[in-house]
Amino acid sequence: MTDHVELRVPSDPAYVGLTRLLVSAGARQAGMAGAKVEDLKIAVSEAATNAMRAHRQHESKEPVTILFRAHAARFEVVVADAGPGFDPQPPTAFRDWRAESGLGVTLMRHLADDISFSRKNGMQVTLLFDLSRPSGNGVVE
């Protein structure tokens, strides 16, 4: 028996809101606290947006796959696309505020308790949330 939920979402920005809604319902059911669910919603939105952008840039008609599960007091979300992948920028202390893009990876790194990127027939982003760890206040040290 499978231990996860898998969604295949049309690669259309109109579905990012529905994706957030479904994954956050799963997280609440797993016992995630309210403020942490808000963090998860943003991180999932960023990952799904990047995946859909990759599909659009490479004219892929494939759906984006989102898988989630709760295990060992953690909630895991995997967002996979069929694009060629990208090299995630390492965290940097300085960033030009005038840049209008590139903030998504920064937000995912801060809002998830752990994040990893891998290439498997496309890009795969894994976001991990520790259910017992409280949500932070966003202050960057």
Next chain:
Amino acid sequence: MELSLDHRTESNFTVLEVGGEVDVYTAPKLREKLVELVSDGHYRIMVDMTKVEFLDSTGLGVLVGGLKRVRSHDGTLGLVCNQERILKIFRITGLTKVFPIYDSLDEALQDLA
């Protein structure tokens, strides 16, 4: 939830009230509105985000674009935001140092009068 956008003039500011969710799907409407306001000569803009339910990096990018537009006319773009979950993403991205952010519209308008 969809995005709602309403603007009005208050003191010597254009107040743009944003409500609902700002993400990759709805952000183009916000961008369009800001472009339209600046094209119409509104260079002092206060974006009231009190009724925003959700905002991600796409929305942040649009606000940064709006700020650059008004600054190119020596204008200003401030934000009214009192929701911790939204303030947090401005802190993470360092944008609290870029935008003037106020707890309430009254506070914003007094400060900038």
